[in-house]
Amino acid sequence: MNAAEKRILELRAELDLHNYRYYVLDEPSIPDAEYDRLFQELKALEAANPQLISHDSPTQRVGGAALSAFTQVRHEVPMLSLGNAFEETDMHEFDRRVTEGLDLPVGDLFGGGAEVEYSCEPKLDGLAVSLLYQDGLLVRGATRGDGTTGEDISVNVRTVRNIPLKLQGSGWPATLEVRGEVYMSKAGFERLNATQLEAGGKTFANPRNAAAGSLRQLDSKITASRPLEFCCYGIGQVSADIADTHIGNLLQLKTWGVPVSRELKLAKGIGECLDYYRDIGERRNALPYEIDGVVFKVNSIAAQRELGFRAREPRWAIAHKFPAMEELTELLDVEFQVGRTGAVTPVARLKPVKVAGVTVSNATLHNMDEVARLGLMIGDTVIIRRAGDVIPQVVQVVTERRPADARPVQIPESCPVCGSHVERTQLIKRSKGRETISEGAVYRCVGRLACGAQLKQAIIHFVSRRAMDIEGLGEKSVEQLVDEGLVSSPADLYGLTFEQIVDLEGFAELSSKNLLAAIADSKRQSLARFIYALGIPDVGEETAKVLARSLGSLERVQQALPQVLTYLPDVGLEVAHEIRSFFTDSHNQQVIKQLLAHGLEIQDQGELGAEFAASTTLGGLLDKLHIPSVGPGGAQKLADKFGSLQAVIEADWLDMRQALPEKQANAVREFFANEDNRQQALAAEQQLRDFGMHWQSEKKVVEGLPLAGQTWVLTGSLELMSRDIAKDKLESLGAKVAGSVSAKTYCVVAGPGAGSKLVKANELGLKVLDEQAFVAFLGGHGITV
Structure with missing residues (x-):
């Protein structure tokens, strides 16, 4: 090692130490001038010896060549959002759920309940990011995105001064994902806006927008010039556990050079949490950065694992938001927007006003019932509320300021x-054979896909990632296709030609070919995704999966009657009627025919789900007819007495009274005296026969789905399939796929990079499969990869 190399290593180590003291400990040991001298010396030595420059050098934070676009990153452990609390009662309810979830004693008015330990830290108003370290070196940075997939911003996060490019000390796991918030201090925000004004550039409305905009620059040199900071709030995937508490994890990360909040505190019980919330709320304006609340987390990692997750948030954490910020302004006008389902929604156009640091000129009014409730008139002075990132709302009219020309x-x-x-x-x-009709709160355009707004929103939904997943068709592209008259229904996407696309704004030869390839690739799509893509009212992803898994084919989904659909889990009568109404609409039928004519090949079609096919009884059908006064017990008595639907319909008064009390017997006879009711009941029974699920139909010898009742967990990265596909395949076999490992977990599928979930599985002695064994397992159940 020559003298230059030795001095470079000494300077890097010294500068890393000073960065750690300055950014993490807040205990600088040298003046800024001395730091600058050491930095310049290192910079000069590296310039003279470019072969010695390394990615983890303190000098390598200036940014590189501009990117053309960000690539996507899939989070191995989803970056979930947090549930919100706005009142103290919400916090007490959260604490109750935690206590009950951990099976701890719950107190009463006289106390006596268990006190859970919580970590407390301010909720920074910035941009959530993930930092991946391999063997102590920063190898990747990513945005949160939708929680499952984010953007690769590795080049940009390297420019943030207090993010360590190399971890301090030793003992860190080989794989360590650090999660936190990139934000801009109040002082840094003011400096940035002053600089922007001097340069004639655009100023930012608030520090959060400034931080988010700075971090998502394609030119990392711009990011490097912005006063960004990072604060860690937790970890994601990790190859080995760090500590047994959340605070223990953060304090250990701090020793490795990762910045954590100086306001981090342990609270015992919900009372101390509320004390912390009130204290930091009083000091909020004096803090050097913007916060919009406090985050409380169950401190014990074991307890976190036991509590697990809901669909979109952990059960062991909550964000207690500060009260919404409010301002007065004038309502200039009310305009109306049209959504995907044709809903015509009023939007308030306001005299611009700053609310919580953001200039607000529009606010939601929800619907005309809300306008009436507020007593709103154009020209009124109104109170506007903005809570965090929630769309601003008009909450009150100041009627005493109403002008004469309102x-x-x-x-x-x-x-x-x-x-x-x-x-x-x-x-x-x-309900019970009756329909009660009342006016709804929503007004709707009847133009359907002949309406440009509805068409655009319908196609944006159709091509979205969780639907048909056509990459390259963003909102602006869809709007162009509709505005140019190239697309008038989702089916038209599959007839687009290169010549039609290449001349559109934002497209060139390569992007046009890529889009056509993506459209062609989407033709082979699962039944569940296709159902979801159709945009049926009240049918989300999970309901679409249930329809696909249970009915097994698009044809049966299209034919299914409401009484049959209600045999499905979580499908009530209202949703069943929405589904039926959608598929009986002649326009929707035509669009589906056109899609299939363009060569769409719906995958995963087959037989009825075994559990669904075996779910029908005569008593169950009679109950689903919603005969007034007849519940499940009465329906079963009818089934036991008469044995067939036809016999129930034809039963005379004396026979009916042998089965039911007088009131119920009268209700049944009146119900079936109505021709429409009779025909609907017989049609439902006939469909059960046609589908092969009538109680008298020959049943396959199937004891339900093979994995029914089992809970599986996926962890690590899978190479032969995405985790979404693996989840779909497990669900098709009846398994429930969970996000956390517990004693109730049946099996864990662990790919490369599996971390704490694999460790937990081994501790509990659970069954673990690697990807090769998992593929073989699927093959044994007739599922190919």
């Missing part, structure tokens, strides 16, 4: 986009 808000008779008629929706409540 005008009422009126719903347009014609759609503002297509000119079609606007009608008020009707709410149909179905």
Whole structure:
């Protein structure tokens, strides 16, 4: 090792130490001038010896060549959002759920309950990011994105001064994912805006927007010039556990050079949490950065694992938001927007006003019932509320300031986009053979896909990642295709040609070919994704999966009657009628025919789900007819007495009274005296026969799905399939796929990079499969990869 190399290593180590003291410990040991001298010396030595420059050098934070776009990164452990608390009662409810979830004693008015330990830290108003360290070196940075997939911003995070490029000390896991918030201090934000003004550039509305915009620059040199900071709030995937508490994890990360909040504190019980919330709320304006609340987490890692997750948030953490910020302004006008389902929604156009650091000129009004509730008129002075990132709301009218020329808000008779008629929706409540009709709160354009707004939103949903997943079709591209008249239904996407696309704004030869390839690739899609892509009201991803898994084919989904659909888990009568209404609509039928004519090949079609096929009984069907006064018990008595639907329909008064009390017997006879009710009941029974699921149908010898009742967990990276596909395959076999490992877990599938979940599985002695064994397992159940 020559003298230059030795001095470079000494300077790097010394500068890393000073960075750690300055950014993490807040205990600088040398003045800024001395730090600058050491930095310049290192910079000069590396310039003279470029072969000695390394990626983890303190000088390598200036940014590199601009990127053309960010690549996507899949989070091995999803970056979930947090549930919110706005009142103290919400916090007490959260604590109750935690206590019950851990099976701890719950107190009463006289106390006596267990006190859970919580970590407390301010909720920074910035951008959530993930930092991946391999063997102590920073190898990747990513945004949170949608929680499952983010953007690779590795080049940019390397420019953030207090993010260590190399961890301090030793003992860190080989794989360590650090999660936290990139933010901009109040002082840094003011400096940035002053600089932007001097340069004639655009200023930012608040520190959060400034931080997010700075971190997502394609030119990392711009990111490097911005005063960004990082604060860690937790970990993601890790190859070995660090500590047995959340605070223990953070304090250990701090010793390795990762910045954590100086306001981090342990609270015993919910009372101390609320004390912390009130204290930091009083000091909020004096803090050097913006916060919008406090995050509380169960401190014990074992307890966190036991509590697990809901679909989108952990059960062991909550964000207690500060009260919303409010301001007065003037309502200049009310305009109407049209959504995917045709809902015509009023939007308030306001005299611009700053609320919580953000200039607000628009606010949601939800619907015309809300306008009426507020007593809102155009020209009114109104109170605007903005809570965190929630869309600003009009919460109150200051009626004493109403001007003489104030005008009422009126719903347009014609759609503002297509000119079609606007009608008020009707709410149909179905219960026990009766339909109660009332006016709904929503007004809807009847133009459907002839309305440009509805068409655009429908196609944006159709091509989205969780639906048909057509990469390259963003909102602006869809809007162009519709505006140019190239697409008038989702089916038209599959008839697009290169010549039609290449001349559109934002497209060139390569991007046009890539888009056509993505459209072609989407033709082979699972039944569940296709159902979800259709945009059926009230049918989300999980309901689409249930429909696909249970009914087994698009044809049966299209034919299914409401009484049959309600045999499905979590499908009530209202949703069943929405599904039936969608598929009986002639326009929707035509679009589906056109899609299939373009060569769409719906995958995973087959037989009825075994559990679904075996779920029908005569008593169950009679109950699903919702005969007034007849519940499940009465329905079963009818089934036991008469043995067939036809016999129930034809039963005379004396026979009916042998089965049911007088009131119920009368109700049954009145119900079937109605021809429509009779025909609907017989049609439902016939469909059960046609589907092969009638109680008298020959049943396959199947004891339900092979993995029914089992809970599986996926961890690490899978090479032969995505984790979404692996989850779908397990669910098709009846398994429940969970996000955390517990004693109730049946099996863990562990790919490369598996961390704490694999460790936990081994500790509990659970069954663990690697990817090769998992693929073989699927093959044994007739599922190919």
